Amino acid sequence: MNMVFIENTAGSSQVITIIEEFAGHSVSRDLNPGDNASIAVGQFRSIVVRETYPDDWMSRARNRRTAVGEA
Numbered sequence: 001m002n003m004v005f006i007e008n009t010a011g012s013s014q015v016i017t018i019i020e021e022f023a024g025h026s027v028s029r030d031l032n033p034g035d036n037a038s039i040a041v042g043q044f045r046s047i048v049v050r051e052t053y054p055d056d057w058m059s060r061a062r063n064r065r066t067a068v069g070e071a
Helices: 054-070
Strands: 002-007 017-020 023-031 038-042 045-052
Touching: 017 038, 023 038, 038 045
Parallel strands: none
Antiparallel strands: 002 038, 017 023, 017 045
């Protein structure tokens, strides 16, 4: 198993979305500018990293708040 360190540089205008895939499941999380994460990867666990532009990030945050409010 290997560890991957991912850092979203402070002052960046993008949010980085990390998608972890394992055992047929996927979990995503966002790294705001200045945030970092250490993630274990291996034969059965992988990651996808992509830039998320501020408009996309804001709309997802609004959707999450709405979904939580409805629950």
